[in-house]
Amino acid sequence: MDLSSINPILLLASLMVAATPIILAAIGELVVERAGVLNLGVEGMMITGAICGFVVAVNTGSPWLGFLGAAIGGALLSVIFGVLTQILLSNQVATGLALTLFGLGLSALMGQGYIGIKAPSFPDWHIPLLGDIPVIGPIVFQHDPMVYVGLFIVAGVWAFLRYSRAGLILRAVGENHEAAHALGYHVVRVRILAIMFGGACAGLGGAYLSLVRVPQWTEGMTAGAGWIALAIVVFASWRPGRLLLGAYLFGGVTVLQLNLQAAGAAIAVEYLSMAPYLATIAVLVIMRAGRAPGSLGQSFHASR
């Protein structure tokens, strides 16, 4: 094995790219769970976003429109989940699983004519001045715009939950839906909006895979990224700051194992490919999760 072929600067730079789809999907799910809803359909919404974004980007030639399409696609799919769990009061665990199974089928059907096509290119930004700083420049400031959009969404969610009135209402709905209802807030409306935001973010995360990271369409290409995003939310104790930490940790493991594969490590490729999943399990075990939102996963029915 030739460890010297691994360039630490490139490694850290690609870590940021590898973490981005997880960050996008996880921050959406974080908002959903803070509103007291457990949506296990992240994987399905991600892969639907991946194909929606790919189809739009290929047909219009614009990756930006692709990302917009992915967000809309993910949000539309999440509306099914919202209606079922919030209005028809179905079990959230089962409905989330159904969403994943449905999304995998839907994406495979939509993507039939798109296998083997290359996505329109999405150039990296070279941020002037900041990008010229040695070492830090190439690691942090020379990526494609979506990396920064992801970070911007995380910061926005952090500020929204912490400082805004709407964020306070969303947290109240998630902590105790009976009390929030008694105060006159529309529990179901808040939750459906949160679910749609989660769907849109998951869609963006999926499209990042199909438009930037791979950039191609293959069936089942998310390969568990949505589930890892769910695990990262638990790891983060439902706090945006720790979510970044978790996603970069995961991104680091992914990039490292890919680099080891390329460097010809003595371990078989299959065992290296297990690393991200095993790391996720290890993280779930080692990190004591903080307190979950009080009403997480419970159906709300305003009976009188």
Added chain:
Amino acid sequence: MIMLEKRPQPSQAWTFATPILAVLLTMFCGGLLFAALGQNPFVTIRTIFLDPLFSEFAWFYRPQLLIKGAPLVLIAIGLSFGFRAGIWNIGAEGQYVVGAICGAAVGLAFYPLESFIIFPLMIIAGALGGLLWAMIPGLLRVRFGTNEILVSLMLVYVAEQLLASMALGALRNPDGMGFPGSRNLSQYPSAANLEIISGSGMHWGVLTAFLAVICAYVALSRHIFGFNVRLSGQSPRAARFAGVNPSALVLICMGISGALAGLAGLFEVAGPAGQISIDFNVGYGFTAIIVAFLGRLHPVGILLAGGLMALTYIGGEIAQSNLGLPIAAIQILQGMLLFFLLAVDVLTNYRVAWQRVAA
């Protein structure tokens, strides 16, 4: 305005009616989907749901129904215990794969020896493999409070990588000229999961599935274990007062589902599939989740639901070869079925009432 009123007790009639309603709604919306894909919806629905049973080639498809239904029923029966008690083993697919690997490994270790003891040993190895794989999320939940949904699911991806490594490495057929995949177990008489009645599709896995249905029925309705499972699902607090040990329940439920999924994998690898290969698993572990819910977590219901799901698999294959219907459309149809089932389930627990909006 339409309002939902909670029923004092779940409606008996709707408990039976909702799965049927869900199937009918799925056929309707599936028909719309097929029409949108440029197919004749009536022909397609008939091809999927009726042709495997009643067409002129039905003699060929009926055994397939047992072969495809058996793993689904076997896995779903195992899952239903946990789902009733609020223990979510979502990784049956992984336990299915590991069961198949362990069982096949035992069989291959004896090759080319012939003995009646080999197949029973493989069965035990398959069940143990699935059981141990399911114990990982079970023990982690009991010991560290980790979420069993996420851990069991992560282990599916780990198991798939393990499968690839086995097919390419340790279990690869030494006489296979370097192609990936193990020796064909179905051509090794002592290790083959043969049909009990030739030509019927009735292999040992099918028999085990029927046995599992009967055992589960007895356990759930006549045994204290089934009572504890149901109690824990409906009221965890009451269960604790009644002396149910929640940790033991988690381990037992995970163990049952893991062992049954492992068995399903073993019967598949020694029979219909024949060998360990990279694409050995086809998603039975995930479809079984739909089967468990469609069967209302009841053993007899699961048996019927497994049959129906097997029908859509076979019908889907016929529709694919005869009508050119993409196989993904069947996946959507199955997802849709679960959606509709969950949606109409509201009628079991709630009454729809018409109310004028108070001024």
